[in-house]
Amino acid sequence: MKWGVVRFPGSLDDGDALYAIAEVMGQDARILWHKDESLGGVECILLPGGFSYGDYLRTGAIARFSPIMKSVAKFAADGGLVIGICNGFQILCEAHLIPGALTRNRSLSFICERVWIRVENASTPFTRATKRGDLLRLPIKHGEGLYVAPEDELRQMEERGQVILRYVDADGRESDAANPNGSMRAIAGVANQRFNVFGLMPHPEHAVEAMLGGVDGLKIFQSIAGSAR
Amino acid sequence: MSERPVSLPGEPKVDLEQARAHGLAPDEYRKIEQIIGRTPTYTELGVFSVMWSEHCSYKSSRRHLRKLPSKSELVVQGPGENAGAIDVGDGWAAVFKIESHNHPSFVEPYQGAATGVGGILRDIFTMGARPVASMNSLKFGSFEHPRTRYLLGGVVGGIGGYGNCVGVPTVAGEVMFDAAYNANILVNAFCLGLVRKGEMMSAKARGPGNPVLYVGSATGRDGIHGASMASAEFDKQSEAKRPAVQVGDPFTEKLLIEACLEAGKTGAIVAIQDMGAAGLTSSSSEMAAHGGLGIELDLDKVPLREAGLTPYEILLSESQERMLIVAERGREAELKTVFDKWDLHAVVIGHVTEDKRWRMRWRGQIVADIPIGALADDAPVYDRPAAEPKAQPQTKISITEKPGTAKALRALLDSPNIASKKWVYRQYDSIVQSNTVLGPGSDAAVLRIKNSRRAIALKVDSNPRACALDPYLGAVGTVCEAARNVACAGARPVGITNCLNYGNPERPEVMWQFVRGVEGLRDASIAFGAPVVSGNVSFYNETEGHPIPPTPTIAVLGVMIDVSKHVTQFFKNAGDAIAIVRTATPSLAASEYAAIFGIDGGRLGAIDLAREAALIEGLVEGAEQGLIRSAHDVAEGGLAVALAEACFNPRAILGAEVELGRAGNAAAVDFFGEGASTVVLSIAERDAARVESLFAGRGLEFAVIGRVIADPRLKISGTLDEGIAELQRIYEDAIPRRLRGSD
Amino acid sequence: MQVKVFVTPRMGILDPQGRAVESSLQSLGFKNVSGVKVGKYILLEVEARTASEARDEAKKMCEALLANPVIEDYRFEVDGE
């Protein structure tokens, strides 16, 4: 599969995502520059973590208007696979490619730690290498990861299976203490209605090597790689 | 050819009084007049006042810092450039430095700490190195002091806010609370970068005629306070407009990192320097002086954030996120293309000259024209008197009853100085860049080097209580502790950077503390063969005549040949033997136990540096041979606390059962004593003899004291038997509990 | 013409910042405070001939960038109105 990792000004985990896909997984991956409109024929686009444009005003609000985002929106409309991690998730929300929004953590502070994530829907292109109910150990690192959406919309999203990942405790149970940022319904990752656009706050690209603390993130990338059209 | 520099209409008259108001001593002012052969212009006076300030000139410390060893086979760059560099193998050099941002952080904790991080980052990427890791050392007043929570929240928020946004992981640090810092907090920020050995950049200007480029943020009136106190009559309006603090913009810094590193690859950069203290003045004059050349700038070309800045303000502004570049003539456009790509200013504002003068033009006039050496090389150097104080340092008088061991252990784990600093480091991105093998939470941080088996280990330490008792031994002990932390992780210490935080050097006692501190640092550095390649001095940390305790902050860089051999502080397997190895006997001097329970801990014991080096060597060899399952340095709180911490394995909570001294006979000093350079090891039963010979063979005291048990309890000598979960709860909640404010 | 934009968290949306400010104020002794909300205050100069032209511009800017309708409400004032 050919991957494109978008580099916005202020992207930080772009190199890490590239490393995970190209060096660890051995796949074809390249950087896409935010000022370009061409996607270079890639089959999956990854919007990485970071603080695009300093995340001034609102996270992802300015990056959404980068020239490349026009092409990304079109690519998504054509059914192409798009994954947004952390800041990438925030950008996807701002671009209305995914419902909802991400706001400041309940604690009001940045949180960097490993958390447990439960897979809620394993029949998506992003999770097909997992099973429903699987627990993944993934790091989060963000100041604004509290997922919100209107209640009725949330209900519909749940019914349609768009809630893909949830924060849980080590035993796989939801609890207030296991919800690190206060997200509604402990949501850690969601997809659009067509299931070709996926946003998540945890960082799978930072869980691809045992030496660096775990390999559960590979499952996400393997799922995507296995979904090549 | 001499157009005479002029003061501008409306600028105050320059005389001895004005010089004094700018913080220059009468002798210093006379020397300036003598050097330039006339009365300086107002702009020139301002420029001299900052360049000759303690902060820029190191006038009180310079002659002492020369004593520090700065050479070894591995040193790629010693003191003299923006940061030092050490060869860490496989073609890589590690560039690193630590710097203080104490005063700004006290005035505005968030922005003060944030801009401290920004400043130290620039020192690193100026050298052509990509910043890969940050650390910080923080000292606050006592937790009960009304400002402490505000300062703590602001400083930690600022470090995270800046560090997280530039994508450099914060991997280690230290935090201490003590009433001695109520009115003078310390914020010391460290950064390390990696660069291919031949690709380091320099700050030495070369090639007369080469253009000088200004890159990065526009210049505002930020941080001109040093000199501004003098200019009240000059323009009350502009005074009101001058912000007292600098605000950082980490987003621009991130762009600047990428742009500068990319620009470096073009080969069109001759020299590059960040604009730090004294901004455009120091960067331009230092680059020219280091190259033995002159420089001429046209201040009208400097990008400004707002209209109406005077040359005085432009030259002294400390606006953040700016760099100065000397480019190869004719290749400006290549560089501009790179900076355009990153949406940053890049403007030619002058050129390098042959005439060894620092000449500034503004609106068709010359506002400063000074021999280049005058600003840096001719700055005064003082040999300030140093005298040991007559009064012995105060030791506390026993006021409390001796607590039982269990109670004492709980109290120690609940002390914010010992308790988990997770509340702090959870706010820092410690994993970005995918190199963090071991982040905050163990003795030292370990970072792998990509495409290499090698790794580096880092830790920063300080021990002001010990330094207050004996500034020499305290400094020696601090270096030992930082080196030992790095060795516990399995890395060999190879380089040191330091930030020397002291009171007012014009006081002989403070000067004595400083001199003794430098000597301690020197001796320990020699003993470990780990040279001091960079550093920073922060004087005048005092309020109303009360100086802080001497606080040399020491960061040590270690190198590991094989990253897979790294060691953490946590017990791994039930049944493993627990051993201690140490170089001396513990005491309660300068201990947290003595501080908490208000007892006289006595005096510091001597330190045998040969034994310290042997301990480090034993630890590194043990790790390299795969003989050590865990190693944890005994620091604040002594052995009992270290044992508890070793049980707090995030992956699997285990227990420990040990005997101290003769059964049942152990005293507080055995449980809680410090200062003995002790390491708690866990070892597979079958390897115990080999490990013993590793240390005993080096003349060190080694003893197996117990074993790791599956039952999650800490059992010591039959006098203490506590559940690990409960101890850990106390340890983890001590800081959050205090911040919640519910007792 | 100066335009002032006020952006506030939407009703029903969690406002952790507002809550934190409220509880800090209370612990500082301001017991008679409630309903704290923290939003954004954006000042801008718009070159426009008439206030109504400025208003049109302001509205467009709010919808395009300054507020996110999923979580925020906005209103604005054009100076001199």
Next chain:
Amino acid sequence: MQVKVFVTPRMGILDPQGRAVESSLQSLGFKNVSGVKVGKYILLEVEARTASEARDEAKKMCEALLANPVIEDYRFEVDGE
């Protein structure tokens, strides 16, 4: 009584948010925009008998917590005045 507090970056202080918003607006085609500043807008209910009592409280709150005088200016309005 409702109190509205407006907190803005002080004159001369770097306002990276304002700058980012300004350049983003301009690249969105709002070329006639300048001088963007981003501050905070805080709404609160104060139980007070008179507007002047509410004003006193508001001032104290601003100075104690809501604005950071080193880098921010503030002003406030009490509703119904």
